[in-house]
Every structure is written in structure tokens, then in C-alpha cells.
């Protein structure tokens with residue numbers, strides 16, 4: 001059962017029958033395996049959880065927390081969590097080792113290096129995932145090849161090359177670039193590390209999704225230190241939905257019958273999760289075309305069929321967002337109120353916070369339906385910093401993508 005509605009151009013679907021089978025691959029035990037592996041890395045450090053108290057007061061809610069992944073591994077985005085964990089799991093499989101026994105340094109031992117040094121990892125990416133894969137592969141002494149969709153940022157391309165990959169911008173959209181990576185893997189005996197699943201390709205995207213949960217687990221620890229056992233509301237952005245499904249699936253396992261109200265935000269031109277909820281037959285549905293949006297990380301037209309089930313069963317609302325929502329979030333977080341901490345949020349990182357602002361500041365009925373009020377404790381994930389600094393400045397300093405009303 002679902003309810004559909006809109007305010008202005010913003011369209012939404014509310015899930016009125018929350019519940020379903022808890023995802024077994026996102027239990028606390030699985031999440032700890034990923035976090036323990038990340039803990040074994042020299043670069044590992046929990047990213048900050050910013051408590052924006054002045055903003056919360058201005059918005060009329062109790063608390064706003066932003067988990068700031070721009071600090072992750074020095075890569076300016078959360079994606080390295082999935083790249084490192086999935087490649088480690090692939091190497092473990094090849095070597096016949098249990099991930100529980102494999103720290104990062106294990107793979108750098110000369111006798112292990114000898115066995116893995118010729119492996120080539122390939123992927124398609126808008127930027128962040130490819131940078132994470134390239135970085136993880138080179139740290140593990142392996143090679144990587146990265147294909148980017150048409151229109152990708154040259155700055156992001158350079159960042160991937162700098163992380164050690166052979167990388168290029170294709171003339172394909174994201175989903176077709178994924179098919180190219182898959183074909184190249186088959187032809188060359190490379191290993192595809194893709195952050196979405198399809199029939200017969202499930203283990204690796206599940207490992208990637210598990211890798212992402214490290215940030216969700218850190219956030220719960222950090223909230224505990226603030227005296228908060230459970231956020232009442234979680235805003236999650238979706239491209240294919242692996243990130244949102246991973247975080248929500250883990251929280252569903254932790255909070256069971258009391259899952260936080262979870263809002264899935266997507267760009268309106270690439271709203272495949274929203275569209276799937278809108279069709280309402282329980283199946284994932286694709287969006288095609290150029291997927292034009294400033295939220296490059298979310299410009300994906302085909303849901304990950306595995307994490308779609310989590311989003312279908314446990315999310316409260318699916319919201320299709322014009323680009324100005326992301327731009328609003330970028331500006332709001334770049335200009336903190338009072339003593340609040342500044343958060344540098346890129347286009348895909350800021351949309352959740354931008355949607356929160358829009359819900360609290362505009363005339364709409366969704367705010368009430370979601371129970372957003374002075375008791376609300378809100379958790380957003382800033383999944384990237386200024387990964388395209390030129391565009392970041394256009395939005396934040398020059399007012400690009402304003403709300404036209």
C-alpha cells in the first residue's frame with residue numbers, strides 16, 4: 001500500500017506497509033566484519049558526525065546530525081569503504097582465506113603479493129566509486145581500469161588517474177558504461193567490481209554494500225556518545241540504492257520493529273527507486289535516457305535489485321528532487337549558523353540536507369506525514385565533499401541552480 005503526492009515539482013510516494021524480511025547480509029555480525037577490516041587500514045579514522053544545533057533550532061527540530069564522509073580515507077567521499085572491502089573479499093576468495101583472518105597488511109606480504117599482483121579490477125563510475133576502487137587496488141598492489149559515463153567531470157577523471165587507474169570518459173550513459181566494463185572483464189580476464197547487482201552478479205555488490213555500513217555503524221556509536229540511542233529520521237540519497245539499502249537494511253536489523261522514518265532522495269531525472277515505488281508492483285523499474293542532473297553520483301537509472309528489496313520494505317518515503325534541492329543543501333551546509341560546524345557537501349552529498357530544509361521551510365503536507373517536528377532527531381549522510389570543486393564554487397559562490405518560485 002502506498003500514497004502518492006507532490007508539492008511544487010517535488011513528487012513523493014509514501015510507503016504505508018513498512019516491514020518485511022530483514023536482510024541477512026546486513027546483520028550486526030556482517031557489519032562488524034566490514035568495520036573490523038576497515039579498522040585494520042592505516043588510513044582508517046571514523047569520519048566526524050557534525051551536530052548542527054543552531055540549524056536544528058532554526059528548522060524547528062530537536063537535532064540535526066550530518067555524518068561527514070568528505071573526510072573518508074582522504075578520498076572526499078564514502079565510496080572507498082565499498083571498494084576496499086569488496087576487493088579484500090575477492091582476494092580472500094581467491095586465496096582461500098577468511099576475511100576475519102585478513103587484515104589490510106596481510107595482502108601486502110611478499111608471498112601474497114606474488115599471487116595477486118597480476119589481477120586487474122575494472123569498473124564503471126561517475127567518479128567516487130572509481131576513485132575508491134583505483135585507490136584500493138593500487139594499495140593492494142593490483143591494477144585497475146575505470147570507464148566513466150559521458151559528461152563526466154575532467155577533474156573527477158584526473159582524481160581517478162591520480163589514484164592509480166587507467167581511466168577514460170566514454171560516450172555512454174552510466175548503465176551502458178557498466179555493461180562495457182562487464183564485457184571488458186569477460187574478454188580480458190579482469191575482475192569487475194561494480195556497485196550494483198544483476199542476475200548472476202551478486203556477491204561483489206553485496207560486499208560493497210556491506211563495506212558502506214561502516215559509516216552507518218560509526219554514526220550509531222557517535223550518536224550514543226551524544227546520548228542518542230536512535231535517530232527518529234534518516235535521510236538517504238540513492239543512485240542505484242546500494243548505499244541507502246545498506247544503511248537502512250543495517251538499521252532495520254538493529255532497530256527491528258522501530259526502524260527510523262527513512263526518506264530516500266533522488267534526482268528527478270534519475271529517480272529509479274521513486275519510480276519503482278510509484279509503480280508499486282514490488283519490482284524494480286528502470287529510468288532511461290541521459291539522466292541529466294548535477295547530482296552525478298546519483299545519476300543511475302537501474303536499481304540494484306538486491307538492495308531495492310530493503311528500500312521497498314523498510315523506507316518510509318521516496319522523493320524525486322529537482323537539482324535545486326541539492327544546491328540548497330550545498331549552500332546551507334557551506335554557510336553554518338552560529339557555532340555550527342561547516343560541512344563541505346558536494347551535489348550528491350547535500351541532497352538529503354537540502355530536502356530536509358525544503359520540507360521544514362515550505363508549504364507542504366509531507367512534513368506532517370513524516371512526523372517531522374520539534375521532537376525529531378535527524379541523521380543525514382554527506383556522502384561527498386567538493387569532488388568537482390569548479391561546480392561546487394558555481395553553486396555555493398555564484399548561486400547556480402536556484403529555486404525558481
Ligand SMILES: Cc1ncc(COP(=O)(O)O)c(C=O)c1O
Pocket residue numbers: 077078079126128129195237238239240241242243244296297298300348349383384
Ligand atoms: C557521493 C555519492 N553519494 C551517493 C551515491 C549513491 O550510491 P548508490 O549508487 O549506491 O545509491 C553515490 C554513488 O556513486 C555517490 O557517489
